[in-house]
Amino acid sequence: MDALEIARWQFGITTVYHFMMVPLTIGLGLVVAVIQTLWYRTGKPEYLRMTKFWGKLFLINFIMGVATGIVQEFQFGMAWSEYSRFVGDVFGAPLALEALLAFFVESTFLGLWIFGWKQLKRGVHLACLWIAVIGSVFSAYFIIVANSWMQHPVGVEMVDGRPVMTDAWAVFTNNTALVAVPHTLFGALGVAGAFLLGIAWYHLWRRRHDGIDVIGADGRLVAGEANIPGRDKGDYTVWIRSLRIGAVVAMISFAGTALTGDLQGKLMFEQQPMKMAAAEAACHDGTGFSVLSVGNLGAKNCDDIVAVIEVPGILSFLAKGDFTTEVKGVNSLLGEYKEKYGTHLPDNPLYGDRAGQEIQYVPVMEVTYWGFRMMIGFGGVAALAALIALWVTRKGVIPGSKWLMRLAVFGILAPFGANAAGWIFTEMGRQPFVVAPNPDMNGIDQVFMFTAAAVSPGVSAGELMTSLVVLTAIYAVLLVVEVKLLVKYVRGGVASAMPELAHTKGEDRGKDDDGAPGPDKADDVLAFAY
Amino acid sequence: MELLPTIWFVAIAVLWTGYLFLEGFDLGVGMLMKLFARNNTDRRVLLNTIGPVWDGNEVWLLTAAGATFAAFPLWYASLFSALYLPLLCVLVALIFRAVAFEYRGKVDTERWRTTWDWAIAVGSFVAAFGIGAALALTTTGLPLDANGDRSGGPFAWFSGYALLGGFGVVAFAVVHALAFLALKTDGEVRLRARRWFVRLVPVAVLPMLAWMVAVQFLSGKAWTWVIVVAGVASVVLAWQWARNGSEGRAFAAIGAFVVCATASIFGAAFPVVIPSTMDPAFSLTISNASSSDYTLGLMSIVAAVGLPLVIAYQAWTYWVFRRRVSSAHIPEAHGFLPAIAAKVLVAKENTSPSNPGA
Numbered sequence: 057m058d059a060l061e062i063a064r065w066q067f068g069i070t071t072v073y074h075f076m077m078v079p080l081t082i083g084l085g086l087v088v089a090v091i092q093t094l095w096y097r098t099g100k101p102e103y104l105r106m107t108k109f110w111g112k113l114f115l116i117n118f119i120m121g122v123a124t125g126i127v128q129e130f131q132f133g134m135a136w137s138e139y140s141r142f143v144g145d146v147f148g149a150p151l152a153l154e155a156l157l158a159f160f161v162e163s164t165f166l167g168l169w170i171f172g173w174k175q176l177k178r179g180v181h182l183a184c185l186w187i188a189v190i191g192s193v194f195s196a197y198f199i200i201v202a203n204s205w206m207q208h209p210v211g212v213e214m215v216d217g218r219p220v221m222t223d224a225w226a227v228f229t230n231n232t233a234l235v236a237v238p239h240t241l242f243g244a245l246g247v248a249g250a251f252l253l254g255i256a257w258y259h260l261w262r263r264r265h266d267g268i269d270v271i272g273a274d275g276r277l278v279a280g281e282a283n284i285p286g287r288d289k290g291d292y293t294v295w296i297r298s299l300r301i302g303a304v305v306a307m308i309s310f311a312g313t314a315l316t317g318d319l320q321g322k323l324m325f326e327q328q329p330m331k332m333a334a335a336e337a338a339c340h341d342g343t344g345f346s347v348l349s350v351g352n353l354g355a356k357n358c359d360d361i362v363a364v365i366e367v368p369g370i371l372s373f374l375a376k377g378d379f380t381t382e383v384k385g386v387n388s389l390l391g392e393y394k395e396k397y398g399t400h401l402p403d404n405p406l407y408g409d410r411a412g413q414e415i416q417y418v419p420v421m422e423v424t425y426w427g428f429r430m431m432i433g434f435g436g437v438a439a440l441a442a443l444i445a446l447w448v449t450r451k452g453v454i455p456g457s458k459w460l461m462r463l464a465v466f467g468i469l470a471p472f473g474a475n476a477a478g479w480i481f482t483e484m485g486r487q488p489f490v491v492a493p494n495p496d497m498n499g500i501d502q503v504f505m506f507t508a509a510a511v512s513p514g515v516s517a518g519e520l521m522t523s524l525v526v527l528t529a530i531y532a533v534l535l536v537v538e539v540k541l542l543v544k545y546v547r548g549g550v551a552s553a554m555p556e557l558a559h560t561k562g563e564d565r566g567k568d569d570d571g572a573p574g575p576d577k578a579d580d581v582l583a584f585a586y
Numbered sequence: 587m588e589l590l591p592t593i594w595f596v597a598i599a600v601l602w603t604g605y606l607f608l609e610g611f612d613l614g615v616g617m618l619m620k621l622f623a624r625n626n627t628d629r630r631v632l633l634n635t636i637g638p639v640w641d642g643n644e645v646w647l648l649t650a651a652g653a654t655f656a657a658f659p660l661w662y663a664s665l666f667s668a669l670y671l672p673l674l675c676v677l678v679a680l681i682f683r684a685v686a687f688e689y690r691g692k693v694d695t696e697r698w699r700t701t702w703d704w705a706i707a708v709g710s711f712v713a714a715f716g717i718g719a720a721l722a723l724t725t726t727g728l729p730l731d732a733n734g735d736r737s738g739g740p741f742a743w744f745s746g747y748a749l750l751g752g753f754g755v756v757a758f759a760v761v762h763a764l765a766f767l768a769l770k771t772d773g774e775v776r777l778r779a780r781r782w783f784v785r786l787v788p789v790a791v792l793p794m795l796a797w798m799v800a801v802q803f804l805s806g807k808a809w810t811w812v813i814v815v816a817g818v819a820s821v822v823l824a825w826q827w828a829r830n831g832s833e834g835r836a837f838a839a840i841g842a843f844v845v846c847a848t849a850s851i852f853g854a855a856f857p858v859v860i861p862s863t864m865d866p867a868f869s870l871t872i873s874n875a876s877s878s879d880y881t882l883g884l885m886s887i888v889a890a891v892g893l894p895l896v897i898a899y900q901a902w903t904y905w906v907f908r909r910r911v912s913s914a915h916i917p918e919a920h921g922f923l924p925a926i927a928a929k930v931l932v933a934k935e936n937t938s939p940s941n942p943g944a
Binding site: 148518 | 667
């Protein structure tokens with residue numbers, strides 16, 4: 057592999073990984089904030105328990121998003137210095153604003169929330185969480201503004217061979233971003249919904265399995281108590297309510313992603329027609345949506361692709377909103393791209409060994425075709441599962457089936473898959489460009505950059521390989537650690553996030569009377585998260 | 587028109603100052619987890635002094651990097667790609683350190699805690715060293731070619747200045763943290779931190795002072811020499827105040843030292859952002875590395891509103907958590923009885939829900 061390929065693998069791996077943590081942070085953060093608001097308004101103990109339990113899992117995951125996020129900001133400069141030089145005038149601003157206006161807010165107010173349970177008034181404490189969560193939404197906005205500019209450059213002018221920002225409003229209200237932001241946020245909610253649903257299902261199933269809850273004569277559930285901290289009647293309420301919230305959130309998410317995804321698709325057919333043609337493996341102009349295409353999708357050309365099942369009209373609907381407009385296929389787009397942006401990479405040292413090579417305008421269709429379908433498929437499956445779950449549990453009873461429980465737990469992964477597939481599709485589909493040309497705007501349709509020119513010229517393949525190996529290894533280890541901790545705290549149940557439940561149960565731990573002044577509850581300096 | 591680039595040069599210097607001042611003590615506390623703390627209670631006291639604030643402190647680094655990208659893309663691109671491997675070490679260190687803070691208390695075993703304690707201590711050391719080295723190199727020079735790329739291989743960036751900057755920030759962070767602990771803790775830890783501070787501070791500031799002076803010889807101006815002297819004076823004051831038990835003043839004075847350090851270093855380097863050691867003509871300056879005035883103007887407006895807000899709510903955080911932490915406040919580590927324990931609790935008790943056993 058040469059430096060470019062290694063750098064691309066590194067960016068792909070670190071970004072997909074980072075984006076496993078991020079949607080859970082955003083989605084779960086919103087859900088926990090809503091639950092804590094319910095507690096604030098109603099004072100019901102189950103909402104406090106839910107806040108603490110889901111909040112704990114939120115924090116275990118949050119920190120991984122923070123830790124892996126720093127890599128993202130640094131690697132533009134480290135591995136993609138030519139890219140950074142080219143786009144810095146316009147691309148750097150949203151990143152800087154993200155740090156200044158979103159990261160500070162997120163980290164500072166989350167610190168207040170974690171440690172401020174006793175220091176702050178209840179309302180202020182709740183407000184801190186909301187501010188932190190809104191900070192994370194803003195951070196999503198800024199980073200998507202930056203990404204959208206790579207998908208669809210606007211608000212710039214070419215000066216001395218570099219795009220220079222001339223219209224910040226255009227950059228920050230790029231229509232690509234305005235649809236991608238809600239799409240991403242709904243996607244994040246989907247992750248949170250399935251997360252709640254799966255874990256709550258597991259706990260409810262386990263309560264039945266352990267004989268704590270039994271089914272009464274009327275078919276309704278009779279919640280019981282076990283002599284374990286936190287596993288009382290209130291515990292049942294915690295899980296059934298979490299399950300319902302999760303299912304509803306998952307369905308809202310699907311509706312939202314479908315609606316915004318449709319808008320985004322129509323926009324993409326205009327802005328990056330090749331990406332959408334490749335998403336369909338549509339070689340020839342037509343109206344049909346491919347249900348199954350076979351052949352050598354990885355070949356970056358159309359010689360060997362056969363659409364086995366096609367539904368006429370649907371592709372036109374996705375692209376234009378009617379059933380008859382012909383949508384351009386790969387073959388006719390190829391000619392247009394070659395005419396506009398050249399057939400060969402320039403003979404410039406920036407391209408290294410690739411200088412003068414023929415440009416491959418067709419993205420890897422294996423990835424775009426299946427990525428697009430996995431995104432929609434995983435999202436749809438999760439929403440359908442949520443609907444079924446709501447129906448099945450309408451009387452408050454979880455089926456005793458172990459396999460259904462496993463399905464619910466592993467179903468947590470589906471929205472993660474949908475999120476990852478969507479991003480992989482949209483980023484890979486943009487190739488061979490790192491900054492895709494904006495075809496519908498005169499004057500700046502020459503603002504584009506080939507990925508081949510973006511990598512750091514001074515950094516060796518060896519350095520890149522070192523970081524790829526090191527980061528991938530660390531990420532793998534940390535994923536194992538995070539999942540193990542999540543599992544431990546899930547199994548721990550509410551009491552794992554609320555040690556006070558254990559104490560009020562009259563559990564004498566017998567260590568508070570060793571002469572040292574014990575922790576005075578009213579006088580706690582900190583909430584002792586550490 | 588050099589006004590906006592100058593403003594942003596100053597702004598970035600301010601961001602680095604904020605970073606070194608704030609994360610300075612939490613990096614130092616991280617290193618002290620292994621150097622200073624004697625038992626787990628000590629370590630938890632240390633952690634709880636920075637618990638609510640370390641993440642917010644770290645954002646100063648992200649903002650400094652982001653602002654450099656936005657305001658001086660060529661500076662950002664050259665510096666970060668030239669220092670590829672050292673910054674990789676910083677990233678790895680910051681990843682482990684962040685995760686360690688959060689995960690350390692999540693499993694109640696000695697081995698688990700020790701592992702993460704090392705992650706915190708080593709992570710803090712490497713991060714402090716790497717950032718110090720990077721700042722030293724951007725103010726003293728890197729082998730950049732005409733395009734701004736490093737020539738001469740993966741380690742061509744190395745020079746004695748990297749060591750000076752690296753040890754400078756590490757040693758400063760340690761004494762800054764001791765002053766912070768004397769201010770933020772109570773009991774034995776507080777007294778010991780003060781004692782250590784008084785003993786260490788005269789030596790610990792030397793590498794950073796050497797870096798300050800070195801930059802003065804390379805590109806100093808009269809006013810930056812004055813600031814170096816002011817820096818020395820604040821160290822003397824910090825030492826004196828710590829001996830007298832004025833912990834707040836001592837902390838402020840050692841903080842003033844790092845402000846003087848960045849002011850004298852960046853002030854001397856101005857208007858060059860990376861001197862090229864290959865050819866002065868290849869040096870990056872605020873004029874040839876900066877973004878357009880339009881972008882800088884936009885950023886200025888946002889920063890003029892945003893930065894004071896950040897400072898205000900971060901200050902409020904310190905106010906909320908202003909109480910001193912002491913070992914008396916540290917409760918037992920909370921191991922918990924899992925609600926769902928794979929085998930033991932459930933066993934075959936399914937039929938008697940009231941008592942699944944313990």
